[in-house]
């Protein structure tokens with residue numbers, strides 16, 4: 001992509017000619033290109049010598065620590081990292097310039113469309129008994145479990161094609177900004193493979209190393225994934241039962257409250273307090289306050305169960321092509337953000353869940 005085209009795209013997305021945005025894009029693009037060039041030089045030298053990651057001093061230190069602290073066999077790890085390869089596309093994806101975060105009207109329709117809803121109703125039907133079992137056991141609605149798998153991987157269609165060892169090695173050793181996090185995930189991945197008696201060279205996943213229908217990172221697999229079909233193995237890539245049970249367990253362990261609301265539409269009354277209220281929004285969300293405080297501040301148009309009144313709740317703004325929508329967000333909405341820390345993600349999951357429930361009722365009433 002040349003710089004001019006990058007700038008034009010930025011302008012089109014922002015819908016205005018904004019030189020500042022363009023300058024930021026250019027800087028970010030340069031950083032991105034620098035990453036790619038750096039990665040390309042690494043891959044070239046490594047490919048020429050055919051030695052993968054194993055001989056780099058930082059990788060040797062990483063191996064030494066695993067041998068010392070986790071009782072790994074040194075030769076086994078050296079053999080793994082000899083075959084691990086840097087993935088420039090992973091670095092490019094991580095370094096993609098974020099100039100303007102997507103708006104709701106751009107983000108939502110990717111997931112809230114007829115084909116994703118129909119495929120979700122079909123996935124629900126095909127896994128009905130397991131979803132009902134998970135809903136009973138964990139208190140998480142079946143629709144929410146299906147929606148998460150739908151948003152993450154289109155119900156298992158797009159689980160990622162990178163070798164996890166390549167993606168995580170690239171990010172642990174050639175992406176300094178998040179090296180600590182991805183080194184920990186790389187260690188978790190190697191521990192997981194040892195626990196499951198699987199070669200680390202086999203599993204495939206996203207560019208960030210997330211695995212299977214629900215796109216769990218290795219640390220989350222070790223902490224929250226469960227064997228839900230009782231075959232003695234956790235397999236999130238090939239076993240929908242394990243994916244369903246694991247998503248339900250993850251949300252339950254992060255505090256999902258059965259039967260409680262997620263997000264409800266509200267209105268913000270015009271008046272002298274509205275400016276102060278709107279000033280509370282940062283990135284489309286506000287700090288949490290009591291319902292009584294929000295009412296005092298001019299929030300109206302909603303009805304919630306009385307037993308929730310004491311719990312602090314947030315406000316959410318979603319951009320539409322017309323006026324912004326405002327929502328009240330409850331504990332369960334924040335639990336969804338523990339899966340992916342994004343207001344757009346949590347809102348898309350819940351709205352897809354609603355659409356799936358309606359789609360399933362329609363399918364049954366035919």
Ligand SMILES: [Ca+2]
Nearest residue numbers: 227229233242
């Ligand atoms: Ca299993």
